[in-house]
Amino acid sequence: MDNTIILKKINFSFRKIIPWIIPIVIILFWQLIVSVGWVSATILPSPWDVLKDGAELTVSGELPKNMGISLYRATVGFVIGGSIGFVLGFINGLSKIARLAFDSTVQMLRNIPHLALIPLVILLMGIGEPAKIFLVAIGCMFPIYINTYHGIISVDQKIIEMGHAYGLKQSAMIRKIVFPAALPTILMGFRYALGVMWTTLIVAETISSSSGIGYMATNAEQFMDMKTIILCILIYALLGKLSDYIAKNFEIIFLEWRG
Template structure:
């Protein structure tokens, strides 16, 4: 009687032919690949965001030091900083900023009320769209700067025409974005709300308005930018205070350094306003996850 022997089972080996428990010191170890977003996170984000302005400032200083930019064309950064500090110390710049902020706040408030109200009327009701949308679309193509002489005739040379210019510039971006936000709400959400028994006002409150909120905040960001642009034009027409008034005085005396200081103040105020709106977006749109980049 013969006894058959089963062949031994092959032992597990790695791709190099060695046993995994052989303990060879020459076994290569692979480090995990990190995604690009993780590698970039090692550099602080605030440093990356400030690197662009700092490089621009260094280039400005270099061109001024080498004589490419003369003082008559553009003052060097050191001179700009000294002039800005002098304006702050004598109180003229803080007073001008306060006046300009009041004008922007008043125009922004009125423009927000008018633009949002017209958008709600036109977006929620077909009759409102027929009555409002065509007129608004025609008026928004008229340059609001060209209406300055007409506003002066209507409202005089006081604060009213300046606020009216800002209000007109703010109204149309808000109207367009709020209207588009309302009309772009997914119809499936409307049908789901109706199936749950929501009334018309319930649909508007719980479905339409939250769906239009991202568009409204985008319109607010656009409106803030246009508000500062309108303020520049408004304050250079029959103004006796404000940042634009400082720029007009500096132009009369060929003070490019003062003009640059005022422009920098405009830029920082606009950046601050945009930061406020971004913070408002993060607060109000927590329910809406979005792509944040990689």
């Protein structure tokens, strides 16, 4: 019995390691080709040089400050846009009247690339925090809206009929049947919106900004500082990985009943 538990723990640990194997191999290969001189360190700094640059920027306080600002913009924009998208999707999914009134307009707006709004947003809102948060909110709103809406209208009618047969009231029907059935699709939209969040923020911060990770990358570009540019790219990649990890854990927690 003890051996079975040990084997299960080993298998669990191995499953945790597998997703990191390819990134580690890439980093080791990257370090190798720079160290042996196959690629010039001026063009592509080694991972060790990038790491040292990150440590220096951390000690100076520049990296924590700009990372905190980027996280603030991303979080606030996601909460605002995600909340609006969820509420609109939920209402339009439940109500045919609301669907007729709002869905066509929302779908029309959804097909406008939100990054194409950057010139208009700058003219109307300037280059301050509201403009960046607004762009992130717009980017996050539509994935959550469309997945929430689709999840609700796709609920199996047989399950709803069963709820009626048991005499469930509308509020109980929504709470016990409709929302749980739509939740997998809603969480899929949540996960997709997290990716859009970082993509939008990167563009917003590199076009017009005086702070944030994107600003650090743009500023480093002017001085041909490849170490900081690559560092910023890696930070965005790690933040995206962290966001995806959080989304996966939400799915595990909230969809545990499916097991």
